[in-house]
Amino acid sequence: MNKVVTLICSAALGALELAKENDIVITDTAVVEVPCSGRVDEATILRTLRQGAQAVLVVGCLASNCRFSTGNFEAHRNVDEAKRILEEIGLSPSRVEMVEVSSAQYMKLVEAMEMMADRAGELGPIRLLEGDP
Amino acid sequence: MIIAERKGLDRIIEMLDGRRSILVAGCRSCVSVCQAGGEREVVALAEALRLHAASKGMDRSIDTVTIERQCEKEWVMEIAPLIEGKDAILSMACGVGAQIMQQAFTDVQVFPGLNTEGMGAPEVQGVYEERCGGCGDCVLHLTGGICPVARCSKSLLNGPCGGSQDGRCEIDPEKPCAWDMIYRSLVRLGRPDLLEINIPPKDWSHSHHGGPRRVVRKRAVLSEEEVA
Amino acid sequence: MRTVVIAGCGTEARTVADEVVRQGGRAVLLCKEPSGIADRPNGRMEVKASSLIAVRGAPGRMTAVTEDGDVECSSVIVADEPASVALMPWTTPLRSLPEGRGPRGTVVLDLRGGPDRRGRAHALEAAIEMLADGTKVVVLVDEVLAYGHDELLYRQAQQAGALFIRPLAVEREGQRMDVMDSISGAIISIFPDMVVSETAVNQPCTDRGSVSMGPLSTYRRGVLRLRANLLEDELRTEARAAAAIALRPPAEMPRPAMVDEGKCSACLTCVRICPFRAAYMNADGKARIDGDRCMACGKCAAACAGKAIALPGSTDTDLDARIVAAMEGE
Numbered sequence: 001m002n003k004v005v006t007l008i009c010s011a012a013l014g015a016l017e018l019a020k021e022n023d024i025v026i027t028d029t030a031v032v033e034v035p036c037s038g039r040v041d042e043a044t045i046l047r048t049l050r051q052g053a054q055a056v057l058v059v060g061c062l063a064s065n066c067r068f069s070t071g072n073f074e075a076h077r078n079v080d081e082a083k084r085i086l087e088e089i090g091l092s093p094s095r096v097e098m099v100e101v102s103s104a105q106y107m108k109l110v111e112a113m114e115m116m117a118d119r120a121g122e123l124g125p126i127r128l129l130e131g132d133p
Numbered sequence: 134m135i136i137a138e139r140k141g142l143d144r145i146i147e148m149l150d151g152r153r154s155i156l157v158a159g160c161r162s163c164v165s166v167c168q169a170g171g172e173r174e175v176v177a178l179a180e181a182l183r184l185h186a187a188s189k190g191m192d193r194s195i196d197t198v199t200i201e202r203q204c205e206k207e208w209v210m211e212i213a214p215l216i217e218g219k220d221a222i223l224s225m226a227c228g229v230g231a232q233i234m235q236q237a238f239t240d241v242q243v244f245p246g247l248n249t250e251g252m253g254a255p256e257v258q259g260v261y262e263e264r265c266g267g268c269g270d271c272v273l274h275l276t277g278g279i280c281p282v283a284r285c286s287k288s289l290l291n292g293p294c295g296g297s298q299d300g301r302c303e304i305d306p307e308k309p310c311a312w313d314m315i316y317r318s319l320v321r322l323g324r325p326d327l328l329e330i331n332i333p334p335k336d337w338s339h340s341h342h343g344g345p346r347r348v349v350r351k352r353a354v355l356s357e358e359e360v361a
Numbered sequence: 362m363r364t365v366v367i368a369g370c371g372t373e374a375r376t377v378a379d380e381v382v383r384q385g386g387r388a389v390l391l392c393k394e395p396s397g398i399a400d401r402p403n404g405r406m407e408v409k410a411s412s413l414i415a416v417r418g419a420p421g422r423m424t425a426v427t428e429d430g431d432v433e434c435s436s437v438i439v440a441d442e443p444a445s446v447a448l449m450p451w452t453t454p455l456r457s458l459p460e461g462r463g464p465r466g467t468v469v470l471d472l473r474g475g476p477d478r479r480g481r482a483h484a485l486e487a488a489i490e491m492l493a494d495g496t497k498v499v500v501l502v503d504e505v506l507a508y509g510h511d512e513l514l515y516r517q518a519q520q521a522g523a524l525f526i527r528p529l530a531v532e533r534e535g536q537r538m539d540v541m542d543s544i545s546g547a548i549i550s551i552f553p554d555m556v557v558s559e560t561a562v563n564q565p566c567t568d569r570g571s572v573s574m575g576p577l578s579t580y581r582r583g584v585l586r587l588r589a590n591l592l593e594d595e596l597r598t599e600a601r602a603a604a605a606i607a608l609r610p611p612a613e614m615p616r617p618a619m620v621d622e623g624k625c626s627a628c629l630t631c632v633r634i635c636p637f638r639a640a641y642m643n644a645d646g647k648a649r650i651d652g653d654r655c656m657a658c659g660k661c662a663a664a665c666a667g668k669a670i671a672l673p674g675s676t677d678t679d680l681d682a683r684i685v686a687a688m689e690g691e
Binding site: 066 | 570571572573574580634636637656657658659660662663664672674675677680681683684685687688690
């Protein structure tokens with residue numbers, strides 16, 4: 001099974017609830033709540049991949065609408081850093097992505113999760129496809 | 134403080150080729166402040182190396198530690214137990230710390246994870262620029278507090294070159310002309326007269342000459358009895 | 362009965378104060394020139410001829426620091442004119458210059474977006490003094506008030522050599538400031554040695570928060586800010602909302618982030634990035650998080666160069682455990 005991990009902030013969690021209320025079933029992704037997307041640093045993202053995740057989606061608030069004012073800026077910086085590191089060690093940076101949603105944009109969230117699931121499928125588990133035999 | 138930049142991970146991986154048991158050692162001093170080799174970078178780098186090893190099916194163990202100041206023998210010796218069984222130490226300190234590490238642990242090769250970029254200061258959070266040229270013969274009182282060695286692209290000592298345009302340097306227009314800044318600073322201080330003082334060519338025997346410079350602070354050197 | 366401190370003199374402040382009383386609270390109105398506002402006989406509203414200097418504490422147990430002493434309250438509502446224009450980086454407040462004297466060289470005095478007439482006069486007087494010292498002064502204004510005492514000051518400043526520009530746009534690029542004159546369209550390049558403003562404030566605690574942070578919120582829990590220039594019915598609604606929020610049972614503050622001083626390199630990262638200005642350097646030169654301000658977002662925990670900050674409930678260990686559990690299907 002494709003394993004995507006979604007790290008979602010407490011504000012954007014509302015979008016997830018809304019998706020469930022609209023009978024959208026979320027499969028193929030493990031969801032973990034963080035207080036603010038800004039809590040997510042590059043090491044956490046890398047550790048998540050090392051635990052076996054094939055893709056990591058960080059979900060935060062819309063720019064200038066962060067519940068904690070500017071937390072999502074930190075998240076963007078750290079996601080970019082994680083992507084840079086992945087590139088330098090020979091893995092695909094598209095395994096990690098950040099998406100901004102408001103708590104009403106459940107479709108945008110669902111689409112992002114599905115996109116990451118597709119990517120995880122294409123890229124496969126880290127050990128097998130990108131390593132030397 | 135000393136400012137440094139992490140080497141590319143591809144380069145670090147290349148350097149560590151064949152090594153199986155690595156200690157990544159950071160420093161809590163300058164390189165923490167300029168976010169190159171502090172605990173945060175050490176942890177992220179270790180994760181990156183582990184991820185890389187996993188992707189290559191490589192058997193590798195990575196340990197981490199961050200030392201208070203990697204240039205201080207006593208602090209470095211505190212981590213001696215961690216060196217046991219290691220075949221490589223990746224130092225995330227400046228060039229000084231990396232050397233003290235190798236001096237302390239003579240049997241395990243030390244690899245520099247950073248490139249040291251000189252002495253500088255944060256301009257804003259995340260942007261660190263060289264400020265001091267380390268010439269050993271400071272003339273900041275004559276230049277309104279702006280180092281002509283580090284901040285002038287040509288290290289000129291008595292005014293701008295002809296390429297100074299709109300306050301910008303002709304070598305790198307992204308950088309301000311140091312002598313333009315020196316002029317403004319002296320005017321602000323009310324001392325434009327200092328520009329008329331001729332600064333003679335530097336005596337470079339104080340710097341980058343005849344081996345490492347040595348500073349002896351007599352007041353601090355302990356006598357034999359005290360050390361014993 | 363909860364006490365709400367309201368800072369301001371205008372209709373907004375008075376409307377909110379009345380609303381607080383109407384909703385069962387006690388209002389303390391801080392207004393420098395309280396002409397026409399009387400204390401309420403039943404003690405439900407008190408007027409102090411003073412202004413708000415600072416705010417301390419957390420919702421339910423706040424202290425409004427005024428020029429005439431402290432007022433204990435449950436929350437604070439700011440209803441005065443905010444510093445409106447977004448100031449350019451590195452703008453110095455006029456009051457922080459010794460005796461209003463500027464540096465030599467070129468000073469740009471930015472008077473756009475306010476201040477009030479008194480502040481403007483003060484700034485122009487300082488400009489005249491600087492010009493007498495030989496400083497070159499460029500004044501950026503929205504409007505030139507050309508009547509009475511104002512006109513006299515402007516004329517004096519102009520005669521002393523100040524250059525007045527009404528800018529359409531101002532851009533900074535490195536050392537250079539490009540000012541587009543609104544009348545001629547010409548662009549004037551200046552190399553200021555300092556940019557000074559009468560209104561540059563160092564009190565961000567009353568800056569308005571973003572939409573997501575909650576209605577009328579500021580960066581400090583327990584401090585609300587009204588919008589300016591509201592129409593009558595808008596003001597009524599806003600005042601009602603402000604009073605209702607201010608009189609609610611105080612929101613519990615979350616468990617704050619904690620600094621391990623032994624690991625702190627005093628790099629100032631947390632101080633610079635905290636959206637709520639909760640991180641500061643203590644007397645020992647180590648970072649500390651003010652529990653009355655920390656909103657537990659975790660930004661400092663992520664950004665700390667030395668991994669010295671932990672957010673209870675969201676430490677690296679906590680997150681790893683939750684991630685592993687979620688991946689295993691809980």
